[in-house]
Amino acid sequence: MRNPALAFRPEPGAIPEAPGCYQFKDGHGRVVYVGKAKSLRQRLGNYFQAWHNIAPRTRAMLEAARSVEWIVVDSEVEALHLEYTLIQRHRPRYNVRYRDDKSYPHLVLTASEEVPRARVQRGRVAKGDLRFGPYAHAYAIRETLDLLLRTFPVRTCSQGIYDRAARTGKPCLLHHIDRCAAPCVGKISLEDHRTLVERLGHFLDGETGPVLRQLEADMQAASAELNFEAAARLRDQLTAVRKALEKQQVVSAKSEDFDAIAIHEDELEAAVQAFFVRRGRLVGRKGWTVDKVEPLTTSQLLTSFVLQLYADRDDDIPPQVVVPVEPDDAEALSLLLAEQRRHTRAGSRGRPIQRVRFQVPQRGDKVAFLETVTENAREAFQRARLKRASDFESRSRALKELQDTLDLDEAPLRIECFDISHLGGTEVVGSMVVFEDGLPRKSDYRRFKLSIDRNDDFASMQEVIRRRFARLAQTQQAPAPSEVAATEQAVRRFAYPPNLVVIDGGVGQLRAALAGAGELATADVAFVGLAKKFEELWVPGRSRPVVLPRGSEALYLVQRVRDEAHRFAITYQRSRRSSSVASSALDGVAGVGPARRKALFRSFGSVAAMRRATVEELMAVPGVSRTIATAVHDHLHATVEDAP
Known part of the structure; x- marks a missing residue:
């Protein structure tokens, strides 16, 4: 059979020898495949050779394509970054796509909010928030968080509960059982509460020594002063922190940060597992599966995976990645990740910026640890083979x-x-x-x-x-x-x-x-x-x-x-x-426009809650004067009286 790509083959002299990215498009101009190359002319030439020399999955792409275009860049690093950007934008059919084998929960500290809180969350987090994990099970996070709240009683409630407590001046049950410092009612200042959140973040990030030493010293001091009640409370906090640490598996005797990645694959599919180690302790893991709709070597697959992984975790790129083989374009990939690390949370905490090093271990603890990660990838691969409802075939x-x-x-x-x-x-x-x-x-x-x-x-x-x-x-x-x-x-x-x-x-x-x-x-x-x-x-x-x-x-x-x-x-x-019902309830109230209506619903949550509120409670909403609060109060109660 004749190669169908010959119908749109560009003149060889028109293709530059520079690095860059190329895109194959179908008849509607839709991108069906994106690739990168150190030399565009040499790489594109491989697609226009004899049909029998081309891999079957590449043939399927060429049969769907009707044109090819390219973009020239200055370096291999730029080509690598542009390839990832184009794949994310166009989602081409014939590029590999990594699917999470499940939705993994994280422990998130919402540092972007005025009053931060700790919460269990799946998916992406807001810019500025701190996340830890991912964890295999949500209950594992909640157990750990419950232990840590004894020592770091940060806010965990929703915005509605927080606003209600601030409005009534009464803290919720969590404060009464010593699980929250109650910034909502001023039991702790907002600045001190944010400091408490930062201390919890440092502890979760592996900086446990200062916390343990401080609790030990405070307990000894309280005991020396015969303040046995305070000493007992500090002892309980110390016990809770140590229990939380026991839940984190020790991987390395050294206090080092690294990620370990392993792949198990066949010709059509692959399963990838990543384990995250911080300060020598395993803090999270995550798995992906992929249909190999394009022919990739293990090194090439590893490169595309690393780009995907650290695009989603650009706030937590370690200085070292343990891998079974060196990734394709390792030098360019290392430079790209090093540049991303300049904007990470790790860099902002005063740690030196350094290039990301890919290590293929030959002996020692890391070989054994990588074998554990590989075994997890093998098991995930077998599970994926049994789950065929969403597979490519x-x-x-x-x-x-x-x-x-x-x-x-x-x-x-x-x-x-x-x-x-x-x-x-x-x-x-x-x-x-x-x-x-x-x-x-x-x-x-x-x-x-x-x-x-x-x-x-x-x-x-x-x-x-x-x-x-x-x-x-x-x-x-x-x-x-x-x-x-x-x-x-x-x-x-x-x-x-x-x-x-x-x-x-x-x-x-x-x-x-x-x-x-x-x-x-x-x-x-x-x-x-x-x-x-x-x-x-x-x-x-x-x-x-x-x-x-x-x-x-x-x-x-x-x-x-x-x-x-x-x-x-x-x-x-x-x-x-x-929204129609909610807005109509406040229609006709003088002085209540879209902004004040939104503020009222943000504070009270419903028309029924507004109806139960007093004029003084309505005035607590920003932008609501006594005149407007009285008008809202009278209007809502008149609506009830007029109702049949």
Whole structure:
């Protein structure tokens, strides 16, 4: 077979020999693969050789591609960084994607807030917050935190509880059981409370010696002064701290910081485990799985993983990473991570900035520790093999079944589903959810507030589809920004056309959607309506519906898409309804605009709580004078009296 990439092969002399990144794009201009190279000319030449010399997974990418572009940079370090940025922006189908094998919780100190608190949290944290972990189980964090609160009684309550205590002047139960210093009522100043949070952060970061020595000295001093009650309290705090330390496994006799990474893989999949060691103690671990949709060596896989890992943990990059093999482009990778370390929390605490060193241990404790990490990767790999519902093969099979059943020219790699939600014709909203390669792409979800509230699903669906495809046409006609500038901008909305549009409903909704799209939708976009009663697919031009076999991957996929669209629509509709009810309760109150209304709801949380409040409690809200508080109080109570 002839190499299809030869149809768009650039002239060899036109490709620079400089370092940079290249992007293969499909017929719609969608990026399907991003790569980097020390020499663009040499690397791109490998894609235009004889077809039988190209790896099967690379062939699949070249069959989908219709053009190739490149960006020249000054160094390998810049190429490495740009490659990661482009992959994160475009999410190309044929680049590997790392999936967390579970959502790991962290212990977070919200230093970005005026009154910081300790909390268990999953996912990303706010800029400036301190996070520790991740931990395998949430209960492990809570047990550790409960022990540490005896010594570091920092705030752990929600903002609502904190505001209520500050308003009433009464601390909550946690203060009475010595688990909170109660900054809400002034039992401790905000400055001293922040110092307490910082001390807890240092302790969690491994600086345990000063805390233990101080508690020991304070206990001895209290005992010498015959203050046995204080000495007993300090003894209990010391015991709690030591128990918390026992929960952290000692990995190294030295007080050193490093991460250990291990990979277990076959030709199609890989499992990666990372263990985090600080001050010689294991403080957290995390695992990922990946479908190897591109042919990568272990070194190349390790490089892409390290970039992903420390993009998510840029506030905690250690000076040393223990690995089974040296990563590809280790020198450039080390320089890139060293630059990131200049902005980390570790650097700001006075520790010297140093390059990140990749160590392949040959003997000693680290060899044994890396074997433990590798064993964890092996076990995770076996678990991932048993969980096939979301794997690459199952998703590909579902897309192929849809292609064959609906007689599509190509597999529907991008599926968009639309749904309408309302309550008796009020607060009518629409939703658009996007699945790519059989997985939800939540960054591309969109929601619509309809121009007119009406109890007419057909007209509403027609408006939503018309607006979606009008925006697509507008985006495609607009001049595209340069690729370098695009990496610094938000992704343009509605930028890519769908292969398949699924309408939540039967024949009527499908006809309305087609009328809404009109001439804006090209022949490449297929439409189907998914009837809820029998899970039938209605296809334009067919008198009878398509019935997918029960238990098929294709049916499971369209059900997931439909259910997600319904969830997204009804969530938006409920939020609109709630805000409408909340705002209407304060409509007509002189002096209460959007800012004061927001402040009132932030302080009280609900209309019912405002109704129970006195005028003095309403005045405690910033920006609310006695005149306004009296007006709000009278209006809310008049509303109750007037109600039938």
